[in-house]
Amino acid sequence: MIDHSKVHEFLGKNHLFFGLSQAGMDDLLRSVEVFELQADELLFREGDPNHSMFFILSGSIHLFSTIKGVKKQNNNLNEGNFFAEEGFFAKRAHSYSAVTNEPSALISFDRKAFFRLAHHYPVLRENFIRLRSSDRLAGDLDTRWLLENERVYGCERKAVALLILKSIIPTLLLIASLILITAYFVVPSTWFIPAGVTAGLIALLWMLWNLVDWNNDQYIVTNTRVIWIEKIFLLYDSRIEANMENILAVSTETSLIDRIFGLGTILIKTYTGEIKLRFVDSPKQFTAIIEDHLSNTKVIKNKSNKTQMRKALNRKLGYEKEPPRVEKTLENWNIASSNDWFNDFFKTRTENGNTITYHKHLFGLFRNSFRYLLGVFTIIGFLLYWELGSGQMMPFFGFISLLILLLFLFLVLVYQYLDWQNDIYQITADQILDIDRKPLGDDDRKAASIENILSTEYKRNGLLGLLFNFGTVYIMIGNNEFNFEDVADPATVQQDIIQRQIGLRRRKEEQKTEMDNERMAEWISFYHQSSKSRTEPID
Secondary structure, eight states, X not given: OOOHHHHHHHHHHSGGGTTXXXXXXXXXXXXXXXXXXXXTOEEEOTTSOOOEEEEEEESEEEEEEEETTEEEEEEXXXXXXXXXXXXXXXXXOOSSEEEXXXXXXXXXXXXXXXXXXXXXXXXXXXXXXXXXXXXXXHHTSOXXXXXXXXXXXXXXXXOHHHHHHHTHHHHHHHHHHHHHHHHHHHSOOTTHHHXXXXXXXXXXXXXXXXXXXXXXXXXXXXXXXXXEEEEETTTEEEEEEEEGGGXXXXXXXXXXXXXXXXXXXXXXXXXXXXXXXXXXXXXXXXXXXXXXHHHHXXXXXXXXXXXXXXXXXXXXXXXXXXXOOOOOOGGGSOOOOOOOHHHHHTTSEEEETTEEXXXXXXXXXXXXXXXXXXXXXXXXXXXXXXXXXXXXXXXXXHHHHHHHHHHHHHHHHHHXXXXXXXXXXXXXXXXXXEEEEOTTSOEEEEEEEGGGEEEEEEEEEHHHHHHHTXXXXXXXXXTEEXXXXXXXXXXXXXXXXXXXXXXXXHHHXXXXXXXXXXXXXXXXXXXXXXXXXXXXXXX
16 A cells, blocks of 8 residues: 555655645646556566656656667666656656566656646746756766766756856957947058958957867766766866765755846765856755755665665565575676777777776876987988988998997887886776886885775866867875876776776675664574574564
8 A cells, every 4th residue: 555645755756846836736636647667567668658657655666668679678667766767758658668676666747647747837838848958968978987887867057157258258259249340441540441340350269169068068867876067178188077975965056147038056065075066057946956966875875774674584584595695706796898999909998807907198208208219210311311311331330320229229118118007096896006116216106995996087188188078087085085097098997997986885784774674584583492482484
């Protein structure tokens, strides 16, 4: 039997109904349908008409699509999440099938009911317009960085008002250029036209730059993390993120000017400090999305702990068989890898068992070796020219001197290569390492536990960093920063670290939970054996 007070509480917390009045909530409760499904029960098939979106009140749902008849894994969604919103407005057919993983309670919100409520409650319409805009923006993202069972629920650019404010000066400059060009026909002067055209071109390029810069910045909320992607065209590329598990609190702050334009800043407090999402349009609504998934993370964790406890008790009491123990290794976890043939060919990233090794980008090797390479080619070119073009024999002393210099430069190049080869970063099963071995010199080695990583960020600075795809990954461990400098494809390196951290935390949490459950099960089993009163499995 479904508790309707739980339905009211559930919908009241969901960010899609943020700001809805009590009368609106009452109408909403009368408009939705609440129903239950058993495990492995089909909700809808791929290609079926889409008339409703669904909220998971309890249980979990498996979403999957098929390509040429082959089933493709999409997502497993837990309670608190919603789905089937993609075709809710556009009247598109379902692009995937939905099946329950376990007995589940769902809330169905019909499209007709939505339009009826949206007519009376504009805030509901605004929230769903934001959802539609977010889905469109998320659809344009390169989402290869998404983890298994991770899904984008909120995606926004900085407010349009910021773009307008940034365009004031170039607009004034454009107006000034038009005045100069017009003035030429009133008071002819040789410098009016060139000055006006130059000012106009600068203004237009400035506006275009602002538009591209604004378009490239996104704030993203998934069911597992908050991400800030920031790009400055041809200069800068960065991604800052915080896992939901590391977020302590979320709040908003606004100034007088912010309130005039409906903007604000979202403050995300983590163990390492604050992440500030600036110039957010309607910050309270976006904060509600983050808080939604913070709450869901805690609910899912508590549910998992209870499920494991129930299974441990039933095994101890003899109602369930002990499952075969499978030793979990990192092969069980999905590890991201680069598909860049250039990086793979020159081995800037290699995997050996559970260890991933990164070398600095080849641009760093080229930068350090360029002068010596230039010297080698110059000497070889000079020797060839002397022998083939001059028609004279080079003096013996000069020839030997050039060979010695060529040999010296070659040895320096070998040293530079070995220095590059020995300067590595590694991710093992439970550590990250920075190893710098100098040829014929010292061995500097730094290590830190993956478990203690609180946040990661990567940056690609400058045109060369963007062009050749290299940058620095910044890893916060307590109050210290651990940097992987000048690595190829820093986005992939960041994902490798995140996935290893998630895998390690899962295994440690499972081990701790298993030990706690076993201890509790021992106590209850002792009580059970003493009382001899229980005859049925524990629900």
